[in-house]
Amino acid sequence: MTPGDGADRGPGAAVRRLPPRPGRRAARGRGASSWAAPGRRGRAGAAPQPSRLLQRTMLALLLTPPACLVLFALAVVFWGPHRSAAFFIPLVTALVLSTVLGWPLAARLRRQLTALARQRDAFYEELLRLSKAASLGEVASSIAHDLNNPLAIMREEAGWIQDLMKGGDLQGAYTQVEITNALQQIDIQIERSREITQRLLQWGRDSAPQTQSVDVNLLLNKTLYLLESELQTAGVHVVKELAPGLAPVRGGAPELRQVFLNLMKNALDAMKDRGGTMTLVTRADPDGVRIEIKDTGEGVPAAALEHIFEPFYTTKPASEGTGLGLPISRWIVEKLGGRVEVESREGAGASFQVTLPTQQASDVDTAARRPDGVVGAADRSLGG
Amino acid sequence: MTRPIRLLIVDDEKRLVETLSKRLTARGLYVEGVHSGAEALALMQAKPFDVALLDVRMPVMDGITLLREAKKLQPLLQVIMLSGNASINAAVEGMRLGALEYLLKPANLEDVLAKIEEAFKKKRLEEERLAAQRAPGE
Numbered sequence: 001m002t003p004g005d006g007a008d009r010g011p012g013a014a015v016r017r018l019p020p021r022p023g024r025r026a027a028r029g030r031g032a033s034s035w036a037a038p039g040r041r042g043r044a045g046a047a048p049q050p051s052r053l054l055q056r057t058m059l060a061l062l063l064t065p066p067a068c069l070v071l072f073a074l075a076v077v078f079w080g081p082h083r084s085a086a087f088f089i090p091l092v093t094a095l096v097l098s099t100v101l102g103w104p105l106a107a108r109l110r111r112q113l114t115a116l117a118r119q120r121d122a123f124y125e126e127l128l129r130l131s132k133a134a135s136l137g138e139v140a141s142s143i144a145h146d147l148n149n150p151l152a153i154m155r156e157e158a159g160w161i162q163d164l165m166k167g168g169d170l171q172g173a174y175t176q177v178e179i180t181n182a183l184q185q186i187d188i189q190i191e192r193s194r195e196i197t198q199r200l201l202q203w204g205r206d207s208a209p210q211t212q213s214v215d216v217n218l219l220l221n222k223t224l225y226l227l228e229s230e231l232q233t234a235g236v237h238v239v240k241e242l243a244p245g246l247a248p249v250r251g252g253a254p255e256l257r258q259v260f261l262n263l264m265k266n267a268l269d270a271m272k273d274r275g276g277t278m279t280l281v282t283r284a285d286p287d288g289v290r291i292e293i294k295d296t297g298e299g300v301p302a303a304a305l306e307h308i309f310e311p312f313y314t315t316k317p318a319s320e321g322t323g324l325g326l327p328i329s330r331w332i333v334e335k336l337g338g339r340v341e342v343e344s345r346e347g348a349g350a351s352f353q354v355t356l357p358t359q360q361a362s363d364v365d366t367a368a369r370r371p372d373g374v375v376g377a378a379d380r381s382l383g384g
Numbered sequence: 385m386t387r388p389i390r391l392l393i394v395d396d397e398k399r400l401v402e403t404l405s406k407r408l409t410a411r412g413l414y415v416e417g418v419h420s421g422a423e424a425l426a427l428m429q430a431k432p433f434d435v436a437l438l439d440v441r442m443p444v445m446d447g448i449t450l451l452r453e454a455k456k457l458q459p460l461l462q463v464i465m466l467s468g469n470a471s472i473n474a475a476v477e478g479m480r481l482g483a484l485e486y487l488l489k490p491a492n493l494e495d496v497l498a499k500i501e502e503a504f505k506k507k508r509l510e511e512e513r514l515a516a517q518r519a520p521g522e
Binding site for chain 2: 144145146147148149151152153154155156157159160163182185232233234235275
């Protein structure tokens with residue numbers, strides 16, 4: 001399926017859909033760090049790399065005008081009045097000069113483009129590191145909040161037992177029942193606290209190993225678990241339509257969790273003041289595995305839709321959004337050879353779709369594209 | 385003669401409301417406990433309260449929204465916010481909207497009681513001031 005193909009959705013005729021835009025657009029607005037880089041692919045298996053095409057085009061553009069000028073001058077000066085063999089001398093000179101001057105220029109351009117791509121990657125690596133730290137902070141804060149509720153209950157139960165003991169009538173039926181209930185409640189709250197701390201432990205476990213393949217359904221469930229209480233507080237109902245038996249996708253769990261967390265938090269923020277439904281859908285796709293995160297929030301305004309993947313662009317208040325979640329997410333997904341698409345209608349929610357190549361599919365694909373068996377550095381920079 | 389303090393507790397943690405109500409009732413307060421903003425507003429339309437203890441983070445209607453609505457119904461009501469997290473923003477917003485205090489969970493009952501009594505005194509003073517304004521000649 002092509003990125004712009006919307007045949008699989010029925011009522012979405014009026015829906016505005018945004019396919020991935022590798023580099024070019026962002027370069028216009030946001031500076032060098034968003035330039036297309038060698039090895040960047042909009043989707044898995046797309047053979048020519050945009051930056052190489054760009055380099056060749058620039059080289060051709062660079063050489064064509066002087067060559068044309070020289071040929072034109074030759075035609076005027078020599079061919080008409082003299083019909084002389086001297087015609088060939090400037091032609092050869094021009095060709096030699098173009099080659100001698102043009103190639104180093106092209107090489108320099110290529111070096112600059114590569115350097116820019118490296119800078120872009122370093123920029124996003126740093127953003128990813130920061131956003132992971134910020135997420136950990138948010139998770140820790142949410143856990144502290146959740147933990148304080150059972151703690152408050154335990155304190156009151158213990159206090160109630162003390163109150164009853166101070167009352168003196170310890171053998172009375174009422175006191176006995178109350179003390180038993182309070183002790184049971186303390187036990188229930190301890191179990192609840194243990195479940196909450198498990199979340200933090202889980203976070204640590206998933207952050208440590210750089211796994212090479214990820215079970216998308218499992219990771220979505222784990223990410224959802226982190227946001228459980230926030231979703232509940234916001235009155236957001238979660239619907240899961242997860243296809244069983246999906247092949248593992250290629251990538252690191254910490255990076256992909258960041259993608260899912262960003263998309264789910266966006267969905268949550270869109271429904272914070274009004275509640276709603278967040279739908280998580282996974283299914284097999286010709287390009288690997290497709291993950292859809294849908295909300296019934298306010299939707300993305302048409303004017304904002306074109307900019308949401310640009311760094312620092314945000315429609316949230318300054319204290320809530322940095323405008324980095326979506327660019328980072330798209331960078332991670334594209335690094336893994338996947339793509340992110342969005343469709344939204346103002347007032348009718350938004351849907352973000354992530355397509356990720358599976359472990360096997362991407363390996364087969366890479367081998368087919370490079371018959372020599374050599375795997376490009378960019379193809380392996382995150383996944384393997 | 386002092387009448388008992390009429391306290392309203394609003395928290396979605398049902399067991400917390402239940403136990404806190406028992407303990408405060410044992411200390412001579414008149415306590416009503418509910419678990420959502422909607423229930424609280426319905427109850428406030430029927431009964432006057434002196435002090436309200438509101439949880440900040442609740443589903444559907446959060447404590448800050450409830451504070452705003454509650455003040456419309458009972459302007460003299462003294463509100464103490466109770467929260468599980470130390471969010472400065474929520475505290476500032478609560479104070480701006482007229483909350484008297486901001487307590488963190490798990491709070492010590494003696495502290496809670498001291499704040500409630502302080503809030504009650506403040507309410508009595510405001511009631512007296514209003515009464516004096518209404519009857520300046522007496």
